[in-house]
Amino acid sequence: MNEPLQELLTEHIPIQYYDNGWMMYHPYFHPNHMKKYSDSDCEYLCKYYEIDGVELMSLALGRPPKSIVQKIHILKKNNLYEHYKNLNKHWL
Template sequence: MVDIDIDALDISYDGSGRMNFHPQLHPNQGKPFTEEEKEYLCKYYDIDGSLSMSYVLGRTQKSILNKISKLKRNGMFEYYRGKAHGEA
């Protein structure tokens, strides 16, 4: 794990108080979500929330929220929530 001095970073926030993209904090931004990431999002969203998940997955809160919304709209949220880890 890499130690990052958060106080030394130039971090900005959007109008809703969510952190904007920062390359050191969001290295996976713009990459497709893996199956494992989608499982994690759906299983633990209610427990961890978007801020914690953004740090864990290296993506912005906005991308986390957008992915959750898309999975719910497409009827895939419950599918990934109920999927056993590593299940095809």
């Protein structure tokens, strides 16, 4: 993204945070919001979530923190978390 656009987005769309400190949706930082998670995204998320935490995963995948937490919950509920964590197809 070019500098003038970055300045425009961050100056005219303030960055807001939830009470727990997580950043709310911001178009500059979360360009993948509402997009489908790819297999690569799921693998990366499951491999590094426990190491990097919600905030870094949010910025790495370009999605709001709540989206990250919801996806982790869904993957664990459907018994896919360990599958993606051990996949080694896109990330080692």
